[in-house]
Amino acid sequence: MSRPMSTTTLSSVLETEHRDLAEAFTAFVRRELVPLAAELPEDGGLPPAELRAYVRRRSAKLGFYAGDHPEELGGSGMPFSAVVMLHHAAGRSGCPLAPYALAGSDGPSPLLRRGTEQQIERYLKPLVRGEATRCLALTEPNAGSDAFHLTTTARQDADGGWVLSGRKTFVSNAGHADFVIVVARAVDGDGKDLGPTAFVTGMDTARLRIGQRYEGMSGEELYELVLDEVRLPADAVVGGAAGVGAALGNGIDSLSRGRLVVAAMCNGIAEHALELGIAYARERKAFGERIGAYQHVQEHLVSSRAEVEAAKLLTLACARLVDDGVETPENAALAKLTSSETAVRVVDRALQVHGATGWVRGHPLEFLYRYVRMMTIIEGTSEIQKVIVARAMGLG
Numbered sequence: 387m388s389r390p391m392s393t394t395t396l397s398s399v400l401e402t403e404h405r406d407l408a409e410a411f412t413a414f415v416r417r418e419l420v421p422l423a424a425e426l427p428e429d430g431g432l433p434p435a436e437l438r439a440y441v442r443r444r445s446a447k448l449g450f451y452a453g454d455h456p457e458e459l460g461g462s463g464m465p466f467s468a469v470v471m472l473h474h475a476a477g478r479s480g481c482p483l484a485p486y487a488l489a490g491s492d493g494p495s496p497l498l499r500r501g502t503e504q505q506i507e508r509y510l511k512p513l514v515r516g517e518a519t520r521c522l523a524l525t526e527p528n529a530g531s532d533a534f535h536l537t538t539t540a541r542q543d544a545d546g547g548w549v550l551s552g553r554k555t556f557v558s559n560a561g562h563a564d565f566v567i568v569v570a571r572a573v574d575g576d577g578k579d580l581g582p583t584a585f586v587t588g589m590d591t592a593r594l595r596i597g598q599r600y601e602g603m604s605g606e607e608l609y610e611l612v613l614d615e616v617r618l619p620a621d622a623v624v625g626g627a628a629g630v631g632a633a634l635g636n637g638i639d640s641l642s643r644g645r646l647v648v649a650a651m652c653n654g655i656a657e658h659a660l661e662l663g664i665a666y667a668r669e670r671k672a673f674g675e676r677i678g679a680y681q682h683v684q685e686h687l688v689s690s691r692a693e694v695e696a697a698k699l700l701t702l703a704c705a706r707l708v709d710d711g712v713e714t715p716e717n718a719a720l721a722k723l724t725s726s727e728t729a730v731r732v733v734d735r736a737l738q739v740h741g742a743t744g745w746v747r748g749h750p751l752e753f754l755y756r757y758v759r760m761m762t763i764i765e766g767t768s769e770i771q772k773v774i775v776a777r778a779m780g781l782g
């Protein structure tokens with residue numbers, strides 16, 4: 387595809403370091419994934435599970451999937467800023483299979499990096515190799531943004547094992563996952579609250595079942611999980627005995643990285659949408675002129691350009707700080723808030739520039755318009771990112 391924008395954009399200052407890696411990933415997407423994506427139905431729904439599994443394993447073999455994990459776990463030991471650039475490249479490629487080539491909500495979880503040796507061997511390594519997938523069951527019908535206001539309980543029994551009861555909702559990938567990380571409120575034998583605790587277990591565990599299935603705007607599948615007195619051994623607690631009551635602390639730092647990865651994907655999507663908008667505005671004629679000559683059209687594209695550059699700079703700077711050991715929830719919140727809100731606006735404007743052409747089912751912008759809408763909700767809503775930043779500013 388032609389690149390209407392200059393390659394020496396402002397944000398390229400922060401992109402030079404891992405440019406070769408990002409270009410190698412983009413070449414893989416073009417060479418291997420774009421031809422496979424051409425076979426998918428035009429409405430842009432969720433690709434079949436076998437195809438997603440193939441993409442994941444192939445990408446792991448090439449060293450892209452879960453690339454930031456150390457080599458002894460099966461990863462490539464990439465810096466986090468390189469991973470962020472790969473997610474950007476996936477979004478920018480416009481290829482609907484590209485996001486599945488990188489570890490997301492079904493891949494290795496930072497929570498499991500705090501797992502016991504046995505958990506790392508049994509769960510984390512197959513995830514890094516792309517051979518298994520998991521899901522994370524945190525949200526409940528009455529605990530979404532207020533994620534740790536949990537009513538799902540894990541009661542400790544006399545032999546040190548746990549009995550989990552409750553309902554989880556909006557869980558991605560639960561219908562295809564090999565195992566689940568469930569966050570529940572641990573309670574000891576005397577009924578004392580021990581705090582939010584993460585447990586890991588196979589999806590085939592007795593008395594754990596899938597309830598309702600929800601279909602998202604762009605074909606994603608989310609599931610309800612029902613835990614009906616699910617019995618788990620003591621070693622199902624992520625991190626072993628030290629993990630009891632520790633899910634909140636462990637979750638907070640892993641969420642920051644998840645938010646930066648979402649921010650990068652959003653920036654890539656926004657850049658792709660902007661490129662489509664610019665290319666169309668240069669070609670399409672109305673009233674005897676190319677529409678790009680009209681200031682109202684320029685306004686859509688120039689505002690988008692400014693916002694995309696700002697969001698990219700913020701995200702790349704945050705990722706680089708993570709590699710330098712500086713990881714703050716407010717930095718990640720600023721990047722996720724700015725990038726996801728920008729992506730929603732930029733895709734909307736690019737569609738507007740295309741008129742009816744962009745609105746028609748099967749056009750890339752029609753799909754992106756539906757796909758990008760989840761980005762201001764997942765990994766914490768925009769309002770929750772504002773709450774985090776407000777707190778860091780000493781407010782509230």
Ligand SMILES: Cc1cc2nc3c(=O)[nH]c(=O)nc-3n(C[C@H](O)[C@H](O)[C@H](O)COP(=O)(O)OP(=O)(O)OC[C@H]3O[C@@H](n4cnc5c(N)ncnc54)[C@H](O)[C@@H]3O)c2cc1C
Nearest residue numbers: 522523524525530531532556557558760763764767769770
């Ligand atoms: C595509 C997708 C995938 C998901 N995958 C998973 C998954 O794999 N596992 C999982 O556990 N969950 C998952 N979720 C659920 C997701 O984490 C929640 O939807 C999200 O945390 C918001 O919770 P909620 O939907 O209950 O909204 P609510 O918390 O009910 O919020 C409703 C509105 O109120 C606002 N609000 C709430 N509290 C405040 C406040 N203090 N200040 C200001 N505004 C506030 C929110 O920002 C929002 O606008 C997924 C959701 C989506 C859309």
